[in-house]
Amino acid sequence: MSANTVIDVQDLRVRVGAARIVNDVSFKVERGQTLGIVGESGSGKSMTVLAATGLIDAPSAKVSGTSMLDGQNLIGLRRSKLEKIYGERIGFIFQDPATSLNPVLTLERQLTEGPEAHLGITRRAARRRALDLLEAVGIPDPEPRLAAYPHQLSGGMKQRVMIAVALACDPALLIADEPTTALDVTTQAQIISLVRSLQERLGMGVVWISHDLGVISGVAEEVSVLYGGQVVEHTAITDIFNNPLHPYTQGLLRARPYLGGAQEELVTIPGSPPDPKNLPKGCVFYDRCPVRLDSRCETELPPLTDVGDGHLVRSFCATSGGENVRNAWEGTRV
Amino acid sequence: MSEVRNSQPANRDEPVLLSVQNLQVHFAVRGAAGKQTVHAVEDISFDLKRGETLGLVGESGSGKSTIANALMRLEDPTGGRIMLEGIDIATLRGSDLKSVRRRLAMVFQDPFSALNPRQRIGLSIAEPLVVHKLANGGAERSKRVRELLDLVNLPAHFADRFPHELSGGQRQRVCIARALAGDPDIMILDEATASLDVSVQAQIMNLLKDLQRRLGLTYLFVSHDLAAVEYMSHRVLVMYLGRLMEISPRDELYTQSAHPYTRALLAAIPLADPVAERSRERTLLEGEVPSPLNPPSGCVFRTRCPIAVDECSEVVPAAIEVGEDHNSACIRVPVAQEL
Numbered sequence: 001m002s003a004n005t006v007i008d009v010q011d012l013r014v015r016v017g018a019a020r021i022v023n024d025v026s027f028k029v030e031r032g033q034t035l036g037i038v039g040e041s042g043s044g045k046s047m048t049v050l051a052a053t054g055l056i057d058a059p060s061a062k063v064s065g066t067s068m069l070d071g072q073n074l075i076g077l078r079r080s081k082l083e084k085i086y087g088e089r090i091g092f093i094f095q096d097p098a099t100s101l102n103p104v105l106t107l108e109r110q111l112t113e114g115p116e117a118h119l120g121i122t123r124r125a126a127r128r129r130a131l132d133l134l135e136a137v138g139i140p141d142p143e144p145r146l147a148a149y150p151h152q153l154s155g156g157m158k159q160r161v162m163i164a165v166a167l168a169c170d171p172a173l174l175i176a177d178e179p180t181t182a183l184d185v186t187t188q189a190q191i192i193s194l195v196r197s198l199q200e201r202l203g204m205g206v207v208w209i210s211h212d213l214g215v216i217s218g219v220a221e222e223v224s225v226l227y228g229g230q231v232v233e234h235t236a237i238t239d240i241f242n243n244p245l246h247p248y249t250q251g252l253l254r255a256r257p258y259l260g261g262a263q264e265e266l267v268t269i270p271g272s273p274p275d276p277k278n279l280p281k282g283c284v285f286y287d288r289c290p291v292r293l294d295s296r297c298e299t300e301l302p303p304l305t306d307v308g309d310g311h312l313v314r315s316f317c318a319t320s321g322g323e324n325v326r327n328a329w330e331g332t333r334v
Numbered sequence: 335m336s337e338v339r340n341s342q343p344a345n346r347d348e349p350v351l352l353s354v355q356n357l358q359v360h361f362a363v364r365g366a367a368g369k370q371t372v373h374a375v376e377d378i379s380f381d382l383k384r385g386e387t388l389g390l391v392g393e394s395g396s397g398k399s400t401i402a403n404a405l406m407r408l409e410d411p412t413g414g415r416i417m418l419e420g421i422d423i424a425t426l427r428g429s430d431l432k433s434v435r436r437r438l439a440m441v442f443q444d445p446f447s448a449l450n451p452r453q454r455i456g457l458s459i460a461e462p463l464v465v466h467k468l469a470n471g472g473a474e475r476s477k478r479v480r481e482l483l484d485l486v487n488l489p490a491h492f493a494d495r496f497p498h499e500l501s502g503g504q505r506q507r508v509c510i511a512r513a514l515a516g517d518p519d520i521m522i523l524d525e526a527t528a529s530l531d532v533s534v535q536a537q538i539m540n541l542l543k544d545l546q547r548r549l550g551l552t553y554l555f556v557s558h559d560l561a562a563v564e565y566m567s568h569r570v571l572v573m574y575l576g577r578l579m580e581i582s583p584r585d586e587l588y589t590q591s592a593h594p595y596t597r598a599l600l601a602a603i604p605l606a607d608p609v610a611e612r613s614r615e616r617t618l619l620e621g622e623v624p625s626p627l628n629p630p631s632g633c634v635f636r637t638r639c640p641i642a643v644d645e646c647s648e649v650v651p652a653a654i655e656v657g658e659d660h661n662s663a664c665i666r667v668p669v670a671q672e673l
Contacts, residue, residue, distance in 0.1 A: 040531040154622050184393035184558065186619045189602035193618060211532065214561075214604035218611045237608045255536035257565035258606040260588055266536035266565065272501055 004031045006173045006205035009052045012065035012075075014044075014229075016058070019276040021047045023229040025065075029173065029205035036220030036237065037209045038252075042273055044229035045209045049175050051075070053090055054082045069173065087118035091166030091204075095178040097158035101150040107134070107161055108146035114168040133164040138194060156187035160194070167198065174199075177209045192218055213253065217241065225249050228274045228284030231304060235311040245307065245318040247328035248285045254329055267329045283315065291317050291328045351419065351552050352382040352405070352520060358413030359400050363627070372626050374400040376576040377414075377650075382520065387546065387553040389567030389584070391560055391599070395623055397576040398556045402524045405554070406440050407431060436466045439513035443525035445505035449497040455508050456493030459483070462515040482511040486541060503534035507541070514545070524556045539566060560603055564588055569659070572596045575634040576626060578653060582660040592662035594670045595635045617673070633664070641669045 006029045014022035022044045029035050039045040050056050052067040054074040067074040069089060074082065086092075094100045102110055111130035115121055121129070127146070134142035137160040150158055159179065166174060176195065180188040196219060199206055208219050216223055217237060224234040225246065233246040244250045254267035271288045280286050282298045289297070297316050304314045313319065317328070359375040375397040382388055392398045403409040405416060407423065416424040423434050439462075442448045449458055456479045462468070469475040480490040486507040497505055506526065513521055523542065527535045539562065545551060555566045563570055564584060571581040572595065580593035591597050601616040621638050624630055630637050636646040645665060653661040664670050 040533065156622060185560070185599060185602040186393065187622075189604075189616075189618050190620075192604070212604075214606055217606060217608040218604040241607060252532060253606075255533045257539075257561040259561045259564060259600065259603050266540055268537040268540055269533040272503075272534075 002030070005029070006031055006069065007052065007207075008066075008068045010066045010068075012048060012051055012067065013063070014047050014051045014056065015062040016060055017277075020279055021229050021276050022051060023279070025224075025226070025229070025231055027207075027224055027231075027234075029207055031172070031205055032199065032203045033222070034199065034206040034208055034220045036216035036223040037207060037226060038211065038213055038216055038223055039226035040211055040252075040273065042276070043226040044276075045226050046177055047229075048226065049177060049207055049209060053086075053092075053175060084118070087114050088169050089172050091169075091171035091174045093159070093162050093166050093174070093176045093179040095181050097155065097162045097182075098150070100162055101158060101165070103150055105149075106146065107148050107150070110161070110165055111146075111168055114165070118169050129168070130164075133168060134161070136167075136198065137161070137164045138190070139164075156183055156190065159183060159187075159191055163191070163194065163198070167202070167204075170202065170204075172204055174204050174206045175209075176206060178211070179208075180215060181210070181212075188215070195219065213240070213256065214258065225252070228279060229276060230284055230314060231312070232285065232314045233312065234304070235313075236309075239309075239311055243311075245311070245313045246285075246315045247289050247291055247317060250328050251290075285315070289317070289328070293317055293320065348383040348385055350381045351384045353417040354381070354401075354405070354414070355379050355417065356414040357401065357404060357411055357416065357424075359397070359404050359409055360412045370627050373576050373629050374626060375404065375411075376629075378573070378576075378578050379414075379653075380571055380578070380581060382552055382554060384519075384552055385546070385550050386568045387555050387566050389563035389570040390554060390556045390573065391558065391563050391570060392573035393558060393599075393623065395575065395626060396573040397626075398558075398573055399524055400576075401573075402440065402522045402554065402556050405520075405522055406438055407435070432466075436462070436516040437518050438520045438522060439516060439518040440522045440524060441506070441509050441513050441526040443528050445502055445509050445529070446497070448509050449505060451497050453496075454493065455483075455495050455497065455500070458497075459493070459508065459512045459515055462512065466516050468516065478515070479511075482515055485514060485545065486511045501534075502530055503537055506530060506534075506538055510538075510541070510545070514549075518551070520552045520554065522554045522556065525558070526555075527562060528557065528559065535562070542566070560599060572599070575623060575629055577634050577650075578661075578663055579635065580660075580662045580664075581653070582657070582662075586657060586660050590657075590671070592656040592660065592667045592671050593664050594639050594641050594666075594673055597670065597673045598638075598640070641666050641673065 008028045010026045012022055012025045025048050027035055037045045051063045054077055056063055063075055108130055112126035115126045115129055131142050139160055180191050210216050220237050223237050223240050224231045227248050233249045244253055251267050251269045269288055274280055274284055282300050283302050286292055286297050293316055302314050302316045304312050305319045306312055357375055357378045361372040361374055363370050363372055390398045404411050411424045415422045426434055459479050459482055460475050463475055469478050479493050483490055483492055488507050527538050557563050567584050569583050570587045572579045574595050579595045598619045605611040617640050619638050624637055632647040632649055633651050636642040651663045651665045653663040656662050656667055
């Protein structure tokens, strides 16, 4: 683990009853870097970060693996220690700012609570800090806003306040779980550029979860594609668009219309994602794969293989060098 | 390949099916400040030609869903006309309204709340048949339900299922089948693909295009997603705070927009290319959408517009023609085109 690594997650697994939600997921985030995690609903992307940050504590859920931050394994760590880490080291932004802010506390209280408890500063100093934070997240004329309650703000403003709360104690790691999904595009663009400029200034590592590869293309340096609770592909952001190797990634890229994309027809991936209670024995994408090979794909789980320059892919089709590898969906039609 | 992509000129000569003229929808609200008016839709005009898809784009609060609802008469317009082949449906009532409603059908965003959870799929699809007396007896009804299920690529035995047994995409197919049951001319698709996962979204969009080709349907595709609108539409109407900003053939809108708001919207959308995305120069809109209770005077976009001048606050800009079938409601079109 290099000195710049903020969080190092290895072999993460989450089971809830018979459902295998997260299966052997590993990732690392460095200071100042953003890892994008992409997947559709049910792919396990939110559960991955919740588990990695120790936030899953339902008795029915079994979490295994390691998630190292500051030399401590967050998985299985005591609640009191975790709370200290959340306050000081990890900031969270979620999709819906309306439910993440406390509706009965003023912005001032929500912004000063963390620094007072974790940085040991006075309320006055915390108030000054709160003003700086609101300014940093682009809230004009912040002074009178300190007395406001969340319901008095628009959606975009609430999301800015959420970011301010998340950054209140200078976290080393920011977890952003679909932070722009509920926002309009022009507000989304504002929030993306805000997080990027704050990251440049403060140097935190960011894990950005999204279902939208377009958003990820603007924020992340590296991206992991999740499917069926597994990382099926992981590589540099430019690679995922220019040289996607997993048939699922290729399908995902071509299933979505892009601006000025002039797509002749969108690829449709037949069928639906696997049931976590009944994951296939072999490749998780086997049922829907247009280029699946022999029985090996059906019965043997492909390992996550490095095909060069840290480009990881979990697919026999991609690693066996078959002809269709670059263009799995050519000629498919629904 | 190109024949699959909507070809634009093909529809220019088609007859106008629906003509919306100066549509206005206001809502009265009572709040702490007394009685106020929400200006949800203000002076919107457009034509829908037979067989085309008109994309209706705008952010939340722009009034696009209100237009969709007004066309279905789920909201009553407070002004203007909605002409469906010579009949003004904005003021129809009773049985006249009912018979016109058969010709328009709507598909909503959320297929979970759009279907009665206690009703079998077949019954939901058959409801328009019953309401409009389109089938004689149960046998004919179930035959028609099977045909409709087949049309949306669902197996016939789905008629006996309940909504909770279906995935989101399957439910949306059911909603489309139900919308088709009355054999409508116009389908109003209000964010019909917005709540679906990417791969399912593609299935539904392709299905809708396929149905349009086969059945000659006319679509109003209401969406906040400019990329989806580009994929689906022949022409696009951009709205902001209840007003029309720009209306144009699709390719022209995406390549030669003549309105600063359209340009700002396009600039806000992340590109699929990370290198281009990071290096592109763009002006992000600042601030927030003003309240529809008290819209700005003159051009409603002027408070956030990068090229606004004093004059913009004085008059509401008329939609001026800037190209064939292409109108922009901006008094500074030449400057906007340079943005």
